[in-house]
Amino acid sequence: xxxxxxxxxxxxxxxxxxxxxxxxxxxxxxxxxxxxxxxxxxxxxxxxxxxxxxxxxxxxxxxxxxxxxxxxxxxxxxxxxxxxxxxxxxxxxxxxxxxxxxxxxxxxxxxxxxxxxxxxxxxxxxxxxxxxxxxxxxxxxxxxxxxxxxxxxxxxxxxxxxxxxxxxxxxxxxxxxxxxxxxxxxxxxxxxxxxxxxx
Numbered sequence: 667x668x669x670x671x672x673x674x675x676x677x678x679x680x681x682x683x684x685x686x687x688x689x690x691x692x693x694x695x696x697x698x699x700x701x702x703x704x705x706x707x708x709x710x711x712x713x714x715x716x717x718x719x720x721x722x723x724x725x726x727x728x729x730x731x732x733x734x735x736x737x738x739x740x741x742x743x744x745x746x747x748x749x750x751x752x753x754x755x756x757x758x759x760x761x762x763x764x765x766x767x768x769x770x771x772x773x774x775x776x777x778x779x780x781x782x783x784x785x786x787x788x789x790x791x792x793x794x795x796x797x798x799x800x801x802x803x804x805x806x807x808x809x810x811x812x813x814x815x816x817x818x819x820x821x822x823x824x825x826x827x828x829x830x831x832x833x834x835x836x837x838x839x840x841x842x843x844x845x846x847x848x849x850x851x852x853x854x855x856x857x858x859x860x861x862x863x864x865x
Contacts, residue, residue, distance in 0.1 A: 667843075667844045668813055668814060668842050669691045669693050669703065669711075669813070670703075670847065671843045671844070671847035671850065672811055672813045673689050673691050674850075675839070675843075676837060676839070677706075684706035685706035685707075686706075687705070687706070687807075688705060689703045689808055689810070690702060690703070690796050690800055690803065690807055690810045690834075691810075691813065692792060692810070692811065692812050692814075692826075693813055694812065694813070694814040694815070694817055694822070695722075695814040695816065695842065696765075698712075698719060698722045698727070698814075698816075699712060699714040699719075700712050700719060700720075700792070700796055700799050701799065702799040702803050704807075709803075710798075710799060710802045712795055712798075716753055719795045720791030720795055721758070721787075721788055723766070723767060723816075724753075724757050724765045725756055725757050726751075726752040726756035726757060727756075758785075762781055767815075767819055768819075770784075771785070771821055774821075785821070788822075789822055789825035789826050789829075790825075790829065793826050793829035796810055796826070797833075800830075800834075805833070808834070808835075809835045809836070810830055810833065810834050811836075811838075811839060812826065812836060812837070812838045813839040813843075814841070815841065815842060817840045823836070823838050
């Protein structure tokens with residue numbers, strides 16, 4: 667919802683409707699979703715919970731299949747435990763013991779080289795996934811949008827931008843707008859602008 671809402675707002679800022687623009691929009695929260703949005707439709711997106719794309723503060727992201735198979739058949743974990751491990755106890759929290767990005771940045775500021783390495787690795791993986799989405803759109807998109815709670819981090823935004831700003835303008839819309847998205851969708855339905863759909 668945040669991806670569509672922020673993309674809709676950026677389209678309006680450009681004086682266009684959502685179905686007239688294309689973006690690579692990245693939601694960076696507990697999980698990280700990188701969407702190729704083509705003329706208002708998300709045509710491709712990574713599985714930010716248990717699957718593909720960058721690791722996040724507490725999620726594993728893409729993993730080498732061989733290692734995952736070894737873990738599954740090790741006898742050390744139940745299915746439920748592995749799901750919890752990959753979706754809540756991986757990423758920065760597994761590497762550094764900390765999922766709060768602000769605290770990770772404090773570790774970096776205090777000279778923790780491992781914290782910097784892990785932070786930059788996450789930014790690198792986000793940038794790579796932006797490249798994937800840009801390829802899906804064949805380079806035909808207006809901008810790269812970074813949103814979600816982690817987009818408040820200037821350090822993270824700068825590190826991602828260092829890798830991707832050569833492609834398109836990087837627009838930062840910090841925060842999450844899910845509740846606003848729900849309310850705005852209701853208004854569009856009530857005004858007849860959109861029809862109700864089943865998902």
